[in-house]
Amino acid sequence: MRILTYREAIIEALKEEMERDPSIFIMGEDIGEHWQGSVKEFEGLWPKFGSERIRETPISETAFLGCAIGAAMTGMRPIANVMFASFLGVPMDEIFSQVTKMRYMFGGKTKMPVTVMCLSGGGMNAAAQHSVCLEGMLMSVPGLKMVSPSTPYDAKGLLKSAIRDDNPVIFFQNLFLTISGFKGEVPENDYTIPLGEAVIRNEGDDVTVVAIGNMVHTALSAAGKLKQESISLEVVDPRCMAPLDEKTIIESVKKTGKIVILDEEPKMGSVASEIAAIIAEQAIEYLDAPVKRVCAPNTPIPFSPPLEKYWLPDENKLIEAIHSII
Amino acid sequence: MKLNKEQLLDMFNKMVLIRQFETRVKKSFADGDIPGFIHLSAGQEAIAVGCITNLREDDYIVSHHRGHGHLIAKGGNINFMMAELYGKKTGYCKGKGGSMHLADMDINMLGAHGIVGSTVTISTGAGLSAKLRKSGQVTLCFLGDGASNTGRFHEGINLAAIWDLPIVIIIENNFYAEATSIFYSTRLKKLSDRAIAYGIPGETIDSNDVLEIYEKVGKAIDRARKGKGPSLIEIQTYRHFGHEEGDMETYKKKSEIEAWLKKEPIELFKRRLINDGILTEKEAERINQKMKNEVEEAVQFAKESPYPEPEETLEDVYA
Numbered sequence: 001m002r003i004l005t006y007r008e009a010i011i012e013a014l015k016e017e018m019e020r021d022p023s024i025f026i027m028g029e030d031i032g033e034h035w036q037g038s039v040k041e042f043e044g045l046w047p048k049f050g051s052e053r054i055r056e057t058p059i060s061e062t063a064f065l066g067c068a069i070g071a072a073m074t075g076m077r078p079i080a081n082v083m084f085a086s087f088l089g090v091p092m093d094e095i096f097s098q099v100t101k102m103r104y105m106f107g108g109k110t111k112m113p114v115t116v117m118c119l120s121g122g123g124m125n126a127a128a129q130h131s132v133c134l135e136g137m138l139m140s141v142p143g144l145k146m147v148s149p150s151t152p153y154d155a156k157g158l159l160k161s162a163i164r165d166d167n168p169v170i171f172f173q174n175l176f177l178t179i180s181g182f183k184g185e186v187p188e189n190d191y192t193i194p195l196g197e198a199v200i201r202n203e204g205d206d207v208t209v210v211a212i213g214n215m216v217h218t219a220l221s222a223a224g225k226l227k228q229e230s231i232s233l234e235v236v237d238p239r240c241m242a243p244l245d246e247k248t249i250i251e252s253v254k255k256t257g258k259i260v261i262l263d264e265e266p267k268m269g270s271v272a273s274e275i276a277a278i279i280a281e282q283a284i285e286y287l288d289a290p291v292k293r294v295c296a297p298n299t300p301i302p303f304s305p306p307l308e309k310y311w312l313p314d315e316n317k318l319i320e321a322i323h324s325i326i
Numbered sequence: 327m328k329l330n331k332e333q334l335l336d337m338f339n340k341m342v343l344i345r346q347f348e349t350r351v352k353k354s355f356a357d358g359d360i361p362g363f364i365h366l367s368a369g370q371e372a373i374a375v376g377c378i379t380n381l382r383e384d385d386y387i388v389s390h391h392r393g394h395g396h397l398i399a400k401g402g403n404i405n406f407m408m409a410e411l412y413g414k415k416t417g418y419c420k421g422k423g424g425s426m427h428l429a430d431m432d433i434n435m436l437g438a439h440g441i442v443g444s445t446v447t448i449s450t451g452a453g454l455s456a457k458l459r460k461s462g463q464v465t466l467c468f469l470g471d472g473a474s475n476t477g478r479f480h481e482g483i484n485l486a487a488i489w490d491l492p493i494v495i496i497i498e499n500n501f502y503a504e505a506t507s508i509f510y511s512t513r514l515k516k517l518s519d520r521a522i523a524y525g526i527p528g529e530t531i532d533s534n535d536v537l538e539i540y541e542k543v544g545k546a547i548d549r550a551r552k553g554k555g556p557s558l559i560e561i562q563t564y565r566h567f568g569h570e571e572g573d574m575e576t577y578k579k580k581s582e583i584e585a586w587l588k589k590e591p592i593e594l595f596k597r598r599l600i601n602d603g604i605l606t607e608k609e610a611e612r613i614n615q616k617m618k619n620e621v622e623e624a625v626q627f628a629k630e631s632p633y634p635e636p637e638e639t640l641e642d643v644y645a
Contacts, residue, residue, distance in 0.1 A: 025458065052458065058488070063447050063481035070451020070465075073436055074386065076458065078451070097441050098448075106429040106437055107419035108642035143643050166645035 001185040006177040007041055009152035009186050013159040014042070014079070016190065018049055021077060024163060025053040027064040028081030028117075032056040038083055039119065039178055065091035068114045069099050077113045077163065085120035085172060086132045099168040100143030111166040115159075120148070120172035121214055121264055122312055124179060128300035133213065135172065135241040136263070136270035145169040145195055146241040150177070150216035152184040154239055157193035165195060174214045196243035200252070204232035207322050208252040210275055211235060211262040215313060219262055222318045231326060241271055249275060250283045257288040260321050262313055267295035289325035294318050329379075329540070331604050337379055337536060338599060339613055341371040341592050344395040346617040347404060348567075350625060351394070351411060351425075355571045359629070360411050362424050367395040369534075369566035372591035373498050374399040376539030377466055380547045386434045386452045386465040388445045391426045392498075392565070393438035396468055400435045402428070408624035414631035421634045422642060434463075442503075443476030445469050446495060450482050453491030453556070464550045465493040466543075472503025474517050483558065487524040490555035494546045497560040504569045505577045521558040530560045534591035537598070563591075 004012065018024045031037055032046040032054045046054040057064045061082050068078040082088055088095060095116070103110050122131040135146055147162055147169060149155040155173070162169035176182075201216060202223045211219035216237045223233040234252050238245055253259050259279055261272035272293040279291055294313045302308055329337075348368040354360045367374065374395035378387060381400075389396040397407060402418075410417025411425050418428050429437035436452060439445055449467035456463040473479055474497055486493050497517050501508050514520065521528025527549075531542055539561055546557035564586035568575045599605035 058481075058484060060481040060485055062478055063450060063485040066444060066447020066478065066482060067451040067454055067485060070388070070436070070448040070453070071455040071458075072451070073431075073448075074452045074455040076451075076455045093441055093444070094447070098439070098444060102437065103645060104642050105419060105423040105427040106431070107417075107422050108645075109419070109429060109431050110437075111645045145644075 002188055003183050004152050004186040006152045006155055006174070006182045006184070009156040010041060010159055010173060011043060011045065012186070013156040014045060015048065017160055017163045018045070018053060023075060023077045024079065025055055025076065026079040026081060027055045027057050027068065029057055029059055029083060031081055041119070041173065041178060061087055061090040062094065065094035065116070066098070069094060069102070069112070072112050072114045073102070073110050079115045079117060079163065081117045083118065084130045085118040085134050086129050088116070088118060088134055095138070095144070096141050100141050104143060112168050113166045114168045115162045116168065116170045117173060118170070119175040119178060121174050121176055122301050122308060123176040123214065125303055125305055125308055126175070127303035131175070131301045133172070133265045135212065136265045136273065138170065139241055139271060139274055143168065144242055146172065147195065147239065148172040148174070148213045148241060149239060150174070150213055150237055152182070152186050154193060156186055157191050158195065158239060161192045161195050164192065169195070172213065176214050193239070195240050196245055197240070198236055198238045198245035198248040200234060200248070201237050202233060202235040204234035204256070206232045206256055206326065207258040207260060208234045208236060208249070208256045209260050209262055209318070210249055211237060212241070212271055213264060215262045215264055218313070218315050218318060222315045222322070225315070226319065226322065231322065233322070246278055246282070250279070253279055253283050254286045257286055258325050259287070260292040260294060260318065260325070262294045262318055264313055265295055266298045267293055268298050270295050292321040292325060294321045333379070334599060334604055337375050338595055338605065339617065340375045340399055341536065341595060342613055343404070343617040343620065344371045344374060344398050345592055346614070346621045347394060347398060347407070350621045352567060352571060354411070354625065361413055364411070364425050364571040365392040365569065366567045366571065367392045367565065369586070369590070370498055370500060370563045371395055372534045372536040372539055372595070373496065373561050373563055376536040377496055377543045379540055380544040381464065381466065384434055384461070385463050386436050388436045388449045388452065388465065388467050389438040390442070390445050390468055390470060390473070391438060391440050392470065393428060393468070394425070397428050397430060397435055397438070400430070401433050402430050402435060404621065404624040405627040408628040409631045412628040412631070413633065414628055415634040416627070416631040420638065420642070443469065443473040443478035446473070446482030447478045449493045449495070450486045450491055453486060453493040454489060456492055457489070462551060463492070464547050467493055467495045469495070469497055470503060471497060471499040471501060471508045471517060472506070472511070474520060475511055483524045483526070483556065486556040487526045490553060492550040492553065493556045494543060494550055495556060495558045496543070497558070499560050499562045500565045502569065502577065505573070507577070516560060518558055518560040526556050526558060528558045528560070530562065532562045534563055534589050534594055536591060536595050
């Protein structure tokens with residue numbers, strides 16, 4: 001099958017969707033003529049679609065998120081690119097009090113087809129204001145959907161679904177997978193992946209590892225190593241944090257009786273915490289060891305390479321957690 | 327555009343209807359029939375009616391927490407409005423929004439919004455949508471004086487300006503943001519001077535004269551429709567009641583209230599229409615009674631309507 005990078009797969013999804021539907025347009029800073037995205041994540045779109053639809057904005061995340069809301073209520077299908085997930089803090093009111101609330105508070109009388117794109121995650125020494133993962137914090141916002149793809153195939157199929165969805169969806173484009181040129185198979189035909197369906201990346205019997213975003217690759221690498229010790233990992237990639245595919249995670253835990261959640265966020269209030277609570281509530285009788293969360297410490301993300309390495313969850317920390325319950 | 331007799335009387339009817347609606351809501355709230363927070367627009371009717379009378383049916387309005395008058399002026403149904411205020415299933419939002427979030431997408435009233443300043447940014451989206459679709463629609467954005475101090479005001483108008491969006495931004499300056507005087511919260515004498523910062527036209531209308539508002543806002547709407555971009559218009563007015571029901575209004579001086587009551591918009595318009603031979607005192611009283619009756623019917627409709635089933639809480643989160 002054809003091989004694309006993670007970044008190329010995302011650009012291809014945008015291109016195909018914009019060709020298919022004239023109501024789609026993108027707003028953001030430096031997405032057009034000169035840079036075509038701060039890490040070239042929109043490369044080739046401006047030459048094809050021009051400044052009307054690849055619409056460069058001032059540094060006004062609040063304004064263009066609000067603009068996306070008004071456009072979505074009046075028949076358009078806007079994509080707002082806030083560049084880094086950390087910058088979601090700027091238009092956070094638009095996210096938690098506006099775009100996710102309007103359909104509900106207007107009694108279901110409007111749709112809100114807004115896609116918010118951002119670069120997410122650490123590993124690039126980008127320090128505390130350019131590296132965060134916010135999925136855990138945002139899981140408590142009803143009305144929101146969230147996608148955190150870990151492969152080029154998923155990135156393309158999930159982005160297409162996000163754009164076609166009539167609800168607000170945040171698309172967390174992993175920064176490390178984008179910059180590192182991560183490659184994978186992507187078919188040439190048009191396909192979508194439903195939002196809210198997890199995928200089992202590696203089947204196994206001994207321990208369930210639920211991993212998010214770039215952490216999926218860490219889990220798969222650990223699965224390879226632990227195979228030599230005859231420990232078999234089942235790696236579950238939820239792909240969407242909202243809606244979360246609880247069923248696939250629970251079914252896996254029923255099979256293995258053990259779960260470790262690998263999540264690149266401070267542990268407190270993380271996606272890992274929510275999954276741990278779901279397991280405690282719905283599948284505790286199947287567990288034969290405590291739930292383990294392998295997360296970052298409750299500190300901001302540091303800059304210096306040895307500090308960031310210490311901060312990020314990694315394969316050794318995961319293997320250590322698995323050994324502690326096996 | 328010159329208004330004919332029928333249009334003038336329609337404007338008068340709408341202003342009276344807004345006043346009667348707000349006055350009745352005040353009573354229902356005091357009686358304990360309406361839950362939550364209520365922000366009334368009595369005293370500001372000339373703005374809602376003067377601005378919105380200029381619009382085409384398919385034009386958009388974006389309204390704020392003090393928004394009952396905007397919806398009535400756009401042609402909203404007062405039965406559905408009142409039922410929503412009462413928290414009933416038959417309300418505009420099925421009881422999920424209340425007074426602060428009335429919306430009627432069928433008449434392009436894009437909702438009332440409780441986040442102060444958000445109407446500006448949301449309006450840019452409706453404006454951009456109309457521009458991209460080449461529909462010729464204009465968006466009227468309403469906000470209060472307090473909202474002109476928010477970051478959204480700045481970012482939103484700047485965006486509207488650089489993209490020449492077909493929107494008209496109306497600051498309803500009633501001189502108080504909750505209990506804080508606008509003279510405390512800005513050095514400016516005229517809020518429309520803020521337009522200079524964005525390179526767009528700005529104008530202040532310092533009267534409650536519905537016809538002056540109609541005419542001046544009409545010019546800004548024409549300009550927007552012709553693709554010449556947004557305008558900022560400050561209209562000075564006064565709210566007769568508190569920020570919200572229950573507000574004791576300790577910050578208002580008696581002399582100030584008396585001075586503004588002399589410039590009361592409905593009385594002002596009535597005298598003008600009588601002078602011009604369009605209305606009589608008797609006819610005005612008949613209209614007043616008619617609107618009072620209509621509002622009373624809306625109250626009956628609201629009272630007789632059922633509450634939503636508790637389980638409906640779980641509906642309408644996702645499309």
